[in-house]
Amino acid sequence: MTAIASPPPLHRHPSLTSSQDQARQRYLSTPDAEKYAAIDRVLDRRGGRTHEAFVGGQETKEFLRKTCKILVIGAGGLGCEILQNLALMGFRDIHVIDMDTIDISNLNRQFLFREADVGKAKSIVAAEFVMKRVPGVKVTPYYGKIQDHDEAYYKSFNMIITGLDSVEARRWINATLVGMVDEDDPESLKPLIDGGTEGFKGQARVILPTMSACYECSMDMLTPPTVFPICTIANTPRLPEHCIEWASVLEWPKAFKDKKLDNDDPDHIEWLYQKAADRAKQYGIEGVTWSLTQGVVKNIIPAIASTNAIIAAACCNEAFKLATTSAPSLDNYTMYVGNDSIYAFTFKHEKNPECPVCGGETVDLKVKKGTKVESFIEMLTENQRFQIKKPSISFGSGQPLFWQAPPQFYEQTKHNLEKDLDELIASGDEITVTDKALPFSLDLRIEFE
């Protein structure tokens, strides 16, 4: 039996006794077949529901343990669990991005961090910890934002797992991955596995960009953020939350003109708490506490280790199945509720044809060279296929080419009506058409003839 991993350097760990060191060396030279017996069972044997494409055996193991490169976005509650699971499942080339540093309130669930790590970068501490604990795995941290990287970076991975608490970041990575898909290049499709938790509840999903429903398709499933009417906050507070919002939304900007409220600064929270508590007292409202103030201002979502464990494991299980085809992958959404016994619900989220990211279609259109933009627009309105009346046209970049509204843009772009379309764009370029009659927008790829 040959070990797949190249044996690690056989130097003695300084803090180990000699018998511990011997044990360590013995473990490191144990063949993979023995170490990975549990995982190999499902890679060597076929299950009743395993897809025909399953190869299994050495080839699959080599891909998993040598070739597959996986990106984890977020090294927080879910991220810590994800990194642990991937490393133990045999993924050896793992990258992790996180822009946050460790806070003491992370320690009740982000188990790769200790008190001494408070203030350090999550991605770096997490990567070091996992490498120390699981020999042979390489975890490459990046301390920064996902937006710092370009398509080429994301193209270098086989798949991406996200454990994020931000809608914005999820939308960004989702749109980026959908945008990267090139139908002529199967390698350009990067599966996105996304997890999220709140208290005892959570969800996990698999997104195959352009093939299955994407994150944006299901934006309407999100609970809208809680906001109170400004007049309630200002004049008729009834709940402690109203007093806290009054302090943060109305009073803070008044008191500190140019200083932005920092949710993580305890002095800022203190100020808001005092203000809110005074107001509550004045109105006879009970329940303003420091903890509630912080919760409302930071929009804190309760989080526990066990729920993160469940959701992260579900995500990593999907990553493993995608990498090995040892079992069919989740199609495509599972919801978990743990506060009232155990309840899980798996369903297929359908693609939204009106999705601004993956919906709509790109239509190839042939246009004669020398066609004026004005007559091009006329062509569009006369085309029975599109059924549009008053289209506006934007460049692929989103900048206006010809906009009907608002007037400023109309004035700014109307001179383009007189121009030839081929003066403005090159053959093969894409333009976006928006019109009230369109569910969302229409992309046209223009070929000049």
Place this chain on the structure above:
Amino acid sequence: MDTATQIWTVKKDEQAAAKKKPKTSAAQVRVQKDLTELDLPPTMKTDFPDPANLLHFKIILNPDEGFYKGGSFNFTVNISPNYPHEAPKVKCTQKIYHPNLDLEGNVCLNILREDWKPVLSLNAVLVGLQYLFLEPNPDDPLNKDAAEDLRRNRDLFAKNVTNSMRGGSVGRESFDKVLA
């Protein structure tokens, strides 16, 4: 066989890949749609200080009837990258006398806060603003004094509005001159 190929083998039979390729963010695409479909009444204008940035712009409202006829009101509109999941943020840049605006320019309009829904558009926001200047709501006020004036004595309120728009004072507060 590598992963990508495996995935495609498994999944290809399900559905052919579509071809959509967004180059801009989802919020951006949505704002683009909202803007090109804006139905501006003659009383409203938009101003994009940086035409390349569609997420920050100004609205100028010149009511042609009602208490605020003759005034010219400026608002900033800030759209977050989470649009339309989050409502656009609208603020008046002038200090004005209005039951539903406070002295800092905050606007109390339900669709800007608690009643915002992603199906609403920028057009709905503009319609709401216009309505607020046509029919100020004195029953859920932000400026309690102005609201009380309106409830008690419409004529006095109208006088106060006119006075404030000239840059005069109402009670102890002085207001910005906003005459067009």
Place this chain on the structure above:
Amino acid sequence: MEDSVTLAEATTDIQPIASHRPDAKTRRYDRQLRLWASSGQKSLEEANVLLVGCDAAGCQALKNLVLPGIAQFTILTASKVTAGDISTNFFLLPESLGGSLAEEAVRLLKELNPSVQGHADPRSAKQVLEEDPAWFRSFGLVIVCGSGEDADVGAEVTRKIGKALWEGGQEDTPMISLRTSGFVAKVRTQFREHCVIDTHPDHSHTLRIDTPFRALEDYALGLDLESMDSMEHSHVPYVLLLVRALRTFEKENDGKRPIYDTTDAFKEVLARERKALDEENFAEAEGQVFAVTQISEVPAGVKSLMDDPSCEGVSKDSKDFWLLVKALKAFVAHPENKSGLLPLSASLPDMHTSTASYINLQNLYKKQAMADATLFKSCLKEVLSEVGLDGEAISEGDADEFVKHCHTLLCERGSQPKEELTAEDVADDFLMETFDLTHGVALNIAFHLAEKHHLKTGTWPGTVEDEYHTVKAQMFDQAKAILGMPELGSNVDRDDDGRLFIRPEQDEDDMDEETEEDVERREETRKAKIVQDSICEICRGGMKVLPTTAALVGGLVAQEAIKLITKQYSPLNGTCIVDLVKGGMTRYPI
């Protein structure tokens, strides 16, 4: 920045900080305190948990309990660390190889939270069961590992510990047992009785608009809507609008109250007092009309608790829960409680109204709630004295807490696992399963058969390569016997390796010509396939523990443990099957 506090500040209370600012411990546990509050945290911090056997799933469960801060845990196993343990268990190191499994895992688990005590007990569970089965009852919760990884715990040990705990009587120690095999797993909870006061329902307001208490009614009817200005009028709380409309409706309809069928007529009465269409309080009232047409009553769940023999026959040895339920029953029947309902809850949802009228209304509810609570407490004192207990045996605070949650009380009664599964236990669920195309019941049967195989042979299915296919075939026959499935149809064969093999159905396009017999055969084939696939999956995994499956099960076990320890939320009662092939979970009472 909170992030940049010094280590001293972050970890100790030495630095003087403003009194209302949370201390280091509160900050550490902030995200969980928002779920189970300090009362739940207190229970956790007193909890003593035993893990029998030690594998990846068990250690993951402990990790998720050490992090939120249980008092202490013990790992009981005589096993030594193998290479397979290290590669699947995050809480072992290469240098742990050959060492005591219990000691190595305890050491690394303890690192997760300095305030948690961990103990390694290197005895074998079998030995302890023989020498001192009552020892297991000295813990607050027992978790029994169930992969084949730790040879120290098998099917027999799990059964015996279950029995030992069950025999502890009403005050039994709850047990969570688990089994994992590759992509599939099973979690089972066992307890005789688990009573929950705070189940954390989604809503907890009981406005009782349909049967308003006196003060509420007087206040509502005393309002002079006519003389109000537009602002005041549009800010009358909807609760009061509904109470007024209710009385008017009754007056006009010979004392008949509005019901579902007369909703429209009631809305018409309500609308009469409306001054302008855009009055939000009236819009709210209209949206809450069901609060008038639905009649308040004692919730069925609470009623059944009050009729439970444990309530009827309370004695001084009863749990506080039952004494409190008995007092609740006395409260409901008490002549001073004219409503005949449960104590009113003091909480009020937000509504469109002014601060002053909201606070007014809130005070009305608070006052009535307090009066109800006082009456309840006097009922409690009587109950306590009747059974010969001191009037202070249950603290005022506990009584208040009970009253607060008395609309959503819960009592779950558990069971011991069945030694033999019969068609009666599984047939109905299995029938459902064939429609839903899930594999939960079949997997549960397969786990049961795997345990029986282990009891008989001492090995788990799928572990002995030579027997791989024959064991699968045996289990399939046994499963068919349990389900009462007919002999294999002519479409089911065994291949040369003894593997079951279901031939694809013929003439699928030819639906028109399908006879009843064909339909039946197709159904039987489908069922056989589900059963076969499930057995296949369990044998495939060979009772080995996949790290992802272990992590998921560890999360589930910890959630259940937290619910059982804190006595908050509703726990799993019975079995949960985890199927990570499909990505689902199903639960069964058996």
